[in-house]
Structures are given as C-alpha cells and as structure tokens.
Amino acid sequence: MRVAIVGATGAVGHELMKVLEQSRLNFSELQLYASPRSAGITLTFKGQQLTVQATPDGPIPADVILASAGGSISQALAPKWVEGGAVVIDNSSAFRYDPEVPLVVPEVNGEAALGHKGIIANPNCTTAIAVVAVAPIHRTYGVKRMIVSTYQATSGAGQKGMDELLEQTRVQLDGGVAGSKEFAHPIPFNVIPHIDVFQDNGYTKEEMKVAWETRKILGDESLQVSCTAVRIPTLRTHSEAITLDLERPATPDQIRDLLAGAPGVEIRDNPQEKLYPMPLTASGKYDVEVGRIRQSLVFDGGIDLFVAGDQLLKGAALNAVQIAEYLQEHGALN
Template sequence: MSNSSNPASRNAGPRRVAIVGATGAVGREMVNVLHDRKFPVSELGLFASERSAGKVQETPYGAKTLQAFDADVVKGYDVVLLAVSGDFAKAHAPTLASAGALVIDNSSAFRYDDNIPLIVPEINAHAFQGGGRLIANPNCTTAIAVVALGPLHKAFGLKRVIVSTYQATSGAGAEGMAELEEQTRNQLEGRPVTNSVFRHPIPFNLIPQIDAFQDNGYTKEEMKVTWETRKILGIPDLPLSCTAVRIPTYRAHSEAITIETIQPVTPDAARAVLADAPGVKLVDDPANGVYPMPLTAASQYDVEVGRIRANLVFGDHGLDLFVCGDQLLKGAALNAVQIAELDL
C-alpha cells in the first residue's frame, strides 16, 4: 500500500476496500456495485456501529462479519467508502486520507470545500487528477441531474436551470423505504398511519420538504442541487432554482428540468448529444409511452432522460426534459465506486 497523496502514483493491482456504514441502504449497494463492476478487491472490510459489530451480512462476496469502526484499522485500507453522517465524516475522513487511503465520502461534509474535489466521473473526472485523497460524492439529486445537464452545457451552454424533483423514500435510507411500505399497509387496512422517518405521513401524500429550511426559504436539499451543480459543471454563478419534493416511491428520483441555453438548441440536437452521453439512457419515445419512470429506472445504472421538447418559455434557447435515476446507485453507491475506478 502506498502512502503517497498523489493519485497518479498509486500502485496498480487489487485494492483493499473498506466500507464504513456497511449496513445502510447505500453501504449495501456499494458492496453490490463493487462486485457487479468487478472492481479489483483483494480484501473487503465492512464497518458499522458497535451495535452491529460481530453480526454477519450476506454479500456477493459471501457472508462477511461486520466490524466496529476503528480508524487505526480502516486507515490501512487502500480505498475507504464512507456511507456515514456528515459529522462522522468530518471527524475521520481527513485522517484516513492523510494516511494514504483514497477516501470517498457520501455525506455533504466536504462538498463545498474548494480544496476537495466533488466528482461525477462522466462529467468532471478531470477534477480527480491532482486532487487530494479525499473526494466528495455528490447529493443524489445533483448526480442524477448533471449526467444530463453536463453534456447539454458542453454543447449549448447553460444560462438558467429550473428543477422540480420527485424524490423517492430511499433518500432517507432503508428506514424511509420501510416506513413507506409499512404505513401504506396501515392506511389500506384502516389502521392509524404514523410517521417517524418523515415529518409527515408519506403514503398517498407528498412532502415538499427534504432536509432543513435555510434562511432564503429553500431547503438545504434544494440548495445542494444549486451549489453542487455549479461546482461540478464549473459554472460558479449558474442561476439554478430547485423545488425538492418527497413522493411515495421507493428508490428512483425523477426531475422535471427546464433550461435556458446560451446557444440555440433544438430537441433533435439535444437528443443527439444525450444519445452519446455516458451514463445516460435516452428513453424518449412518448408516442409509444416510453419516457423515464421509477418503474424502469430503479436498480439501473444509467439515468433515463426523455420528454425532451423545445420549451414555451425560452424560445429557441429553451428545453424541457425529464430525468429519472436510481437514488442508491447513480445517486450514491455507483458514483462512489466510479470515483474509486478513476484511481485504477
């Protein structure tokens, strides 16, 4: 294992990989994605809370015993994927990275630090070169949006972006999905419907709040989309407004996106760009009922993009589109593993 802080000097060959927060919805998907993508894993360490330590978790690599997190142990790994809280990441990520591990943090703790790369590999893999060993994994809604917005920005230039989201309960982890299922059963059976993960009951409802409200009236989730899209696309002052809404779906986030472009744009030109864009699956045959939906986008790596049309607000410089991507995959675990792959 090298202790160098320069990614370019990493040794080739299989890696020792640690996943911290391995029992959560994102942590479990990280294991699945590593295996599915044949990431060269020489050793896999699954770390979780004291409470989970000693328990056995079934994985594609076989049954694995969970270990309590110990920084001294984890810093010996080559790659550390953090699926933990921002506070936990703040406390440990810099130390692990200084020890030489490539640390990819799924929390928002470091995303807005100018010195720390925030990466969606299809869009700004270049930010990995020359960066340190600590990389931030973006907010799920942002990662899904920029896979489509990046190529459109490169081709036509983004001037304004308006996003309305339709976000799945997986954004609140396995507990969020469980609350949706359990409370939907309760409602259908006439039993009392309660809520603990979400601020209001979620069955057959929607909640136009994700994360805490900021002084400007936006939620932190909405501002994450603005801040992170700007950073990933390298447009520091991009005017972007987001409305983030939780809806009763399980694990794919959808987004209605309206853009104004700097260059003129047509739906056909946009389709041609998106058809060749990595990470994008063009799903745009509306006459035949083909467009992005959670039903088809869930558990898939690619972000579905469709409903592409010239919009009625920005004339020949405007486009509307609809995207849908798996929140746990492109929105979290897949993107983290893709970042790790940049170091191979």
C-alpha cells in the same frame, strides 16, 4: 488493493456491495464497517461471508474507503483515514463545499478526482442524476438557467425511509391513520415539499445543494439554478422535471442526438410508445433515464426534459465506485 466500506449495513452500503461485485475495480480485500451495534453481522460478498466490524476511532487499514455513514462520522474520521494513507470517497455532504475537495461525477468531471488531497466527495443524489443529463448540454449549448422540480423517493432517507412508506401505507390501507418518524409528516399517499433543513432564504438545504453542487461539478459559478425538492411516496429512484435556458438555441432532436452518445444516459423518449423515464423502469438501473425532451415554451431555444435515476446507484453507491474505478484506471490508486 484493499477497499473498505464504512456504513456497510445501510441502504447505500448494501448497494455498494452489489455494485462492487460487478465492478471492474481490481481489489484484493473488502472490509466492512458500521456502528458498534451492527458489529458481528455477516454479509455475503461474491459468495463469501464477511463480518461487519465496528468503525474504529482512528485509521482504517485500507487503500480506498467508501464512506456512507453520515456527515458527522465523515467529518470526524475522514481526516484520520487520510492520515492513515487511504483515499476517502465520501458520500456525505461534509466536504462537498470545501474548495480543497473535488466533487466528482466521473462522466462529467472525472479528471477533478485526480487532484484530490485525500478526500473526494460524492455529490447529493439529486444533483448527480441531473448533471449526467445536463453536463453534455451545458458543454455544447451553454446552460444559463436551470429550474428543477424533484420527485424524490423515500430511500433518500435510507432503508428506514422505505420501511416507513411500506409499513404506514399498510396501516392506511387497513383503515388506520398513518404516522411518521423518518419524515416530517406521514408519507403514504402524500407529498412533502421539505427535504433536509430550511435555510434563511426559504429554500431547503437539499434544494441549495442542487444549486451549489451543479455549479461546482460543471465548474461554472455563473450558472443560475433553482430547485423545489419534494418527497413523494415512491421507494427508490428520484425523478426530476428540468427546464433549461440556453446560451445557444437547441432543438429537441439536437438534444436527443447529443444525449444518445452521452455516458451514463439512457434515452427513453418515445411518448407514442409510452416510453419516458419512470421509477418503475429506472430502479436498479445504472444509467439515468432521460426523456420528455421538448422545446421550452418559456425560453427561446430552451429545452424541457424529465429524468429518472436510481438515487441509491447513480445518486450514491454507483457513483462512488465509479470514482474509484476512474482513479485506478488513471494510475492514481495503490
């Protein structure tokens, strides 16, 4: 089986290669594609040097294409890749809301991937991290309302986002005035409640993605979701404060027991030992850290919790590779 990465030189592409090196996915060949300006670069995979090629304007000779080169490239080229016979696992938002395209987090709705028509969408990073923790709760207790406030890392804007945070922090520490290019405002020591573009209803597209995609992945259009998406000066891992109103009351102990057995979750919830989810400990980790589990003070029998997940991994590269693994294990790949 041949695997291709489109967008191999970006932050997610870098993580895709690292995850594939440790993956149980059985494949014989890895092809790397990126923009023409990155063509010719060599990258190391399992000790071998692979040369990055310019993404062609037509089919790619691969069985699975992991696409992470932005929405406009996916929009234009994914249909051609499918025509060429590949299954496309797309990390952009281009196809996520297409009713013909499954939106998949394997721990939650892996079976949806099996019904694909060529393209499978990888969810928004904030959504992927939240649903790993929320899906088991929804199945057992029925989530009616979900209120999310995010603490999102600069790597959500790719390697350039992280570079800007580091460079501009140094500028400010050296007595200068930090500037901005990747973000709407300087990010060092600041908080920016603005990720992606604003919609007519006053929410950003990032905030609405959490509502739209959580409903689609959980298969429950009645679920009410509200999000405030905020960029903060961290490098990687998105954290989220989540409040849940439940159909059937739950206690924190019940939720801890439930999530202790949930795939993709690491319970990190011992406040007396100063154990709770944090970017410092969640970065580089496959599992999403879940903690601060406590009874809601505004919803009877509701639950508050805090999650931290590496959005380059579970929020992007890891989830994409896990989709491919799921397909292969279910005999749905060549």
